[in-house]
Amino acid sequence: MSHTDSTKLKRSHEPVFWGLFGAGGMLTAFLTPVMILITGILVPLAIISPEALSYERVHGFATSWYGAAILLVLIALPLWHTLHRIFHGLHDIGVKRGRDWQQVICYGAAFAVSVFVFTLLLQML
Incomplete structure (x- = not known):
């Protein structure tokens, strides 16, 4: 078969969203218990x-x-994880x-x- 056949694979955007989902889930799973331990x-x-957690230091x-880059990652990735889970949860229900x-x-x-948080963090710099 040649490359001009109609059996070409269709490109999908899903791997990008699954990557963001996985990264956000991993980040949440590892950091949430640590934040509870520290602050609680x-x-x-x-x-x-x-x-150590005073307003001035934070x-x-x-x-x-x-710090702004870390905050962007800590906010955006769990958000992508959550909304990807909601999207697939809609199908499940x-x-x-x-x-x-x-x-x-x-x-x-x-x-x-994510863009809104990025903009706010840029304004803080």
Whole structure:
């Protein structure tokens, strides 16, 4: 068979969204327990000084280029994970018609919020 046959593989955008889904899920799975440990146990028990999470220190971190990049990743990837899960969950609960509008809403919202967060973080620098 030649490359001009009608049996060419159709390109899909799904691998991009599955990649963002996987990265967001992994990030959430690893960092959520750590954040609960730090902010819910170690700081209240004074094992970690509350001054370590003072407004000035957190603001200083968030307004540095590397802090803004880390915050963007920590916000955007779990958001992409969540909205990808919602998109596929709609199919699981029986919403099967018109998957195009569902993709536009779910992935469009993730993209819009990611751009919004990126813009806010740039303004903070």
